[in-house]
């Protein structure tokens with residue numbers, strides 16, 4: 590199947606304008622057909638030995654979100670202690686999750702036992718099944734952007750909090766907790782860059798992503 594230049598441009602536009610979204614979520618709910626499309630896109634990620642080790646747990650319940658938010662607040666406070674001086678103050682000023690504001694949470698997991706103990710492609714590098722689930726996260730992130738849905742990855746929460754809140758069995762690995770929803774806007778530059786945390790590294794390429802959106 591040939592991809593036209595317009596279709597190619599749409600893919601690059603999606604990649605370059607994808608953002609990690611932590612604030613500015615709108616409360617409107619995500620229709621089931623849209624949610625199904627992005628989950629199906631995630632399910633079509635590559636995976637080691639085609640083991641497809643992922644599962645997706647959709648979170649809508651506010652009590653569950655509150656438990657995860659409490660876990661974030663605890664882990665965030667612990668993290669703040671690891672930074673010093675100005676950096677600590679800057680860290681504490683950052684908005685690093687939208688757990689309660691986003692209408693949807695999605696937990697992506699990895700069942701490392703899914704296709705037995707010997708997996709094609711995992712024999713020399715055992716972490717490949719975990720990486721496969723991360724590929725699913727990226728597919729989900731890009732599909733969400735193509736649906737004009739913002740998505741934010743929240744990793745500042747201990748696994749046991751998510752495991753308890755979602756009753757995830759011990760043998761299942763937790764890969765990601767994601768917040769999804771429609772947004773006020775997609776910023777041109779990452780939040781961490783706009784906040785002065787870190788700049789984007791220069792890429793030696795002739796393509797300028799500025800082409801795809803208006804500067805902030």
Ligand SMILES: Cc1cc2c(cc1C)N(C[C@H](O)[C@H](O)[C@H](O)COP(=O)(O)O)c1[nH]c(=O)[nH]c(=O)c1N2
Nearest residue numbers: 607608609611684685686742743744745779780781
């Ligand atoms: C594995 C992993 C884990 C996290 C993230 C990303 C990834 C890949 N990011 C988002 C991260 O800060 C963001 O991707 C970069 O700052 C670049 O911004 P854009 O994604 O391009 O907008 C992220 N952001 C945040 O606010 N809280 C978090 O806990 C995390 N955790």
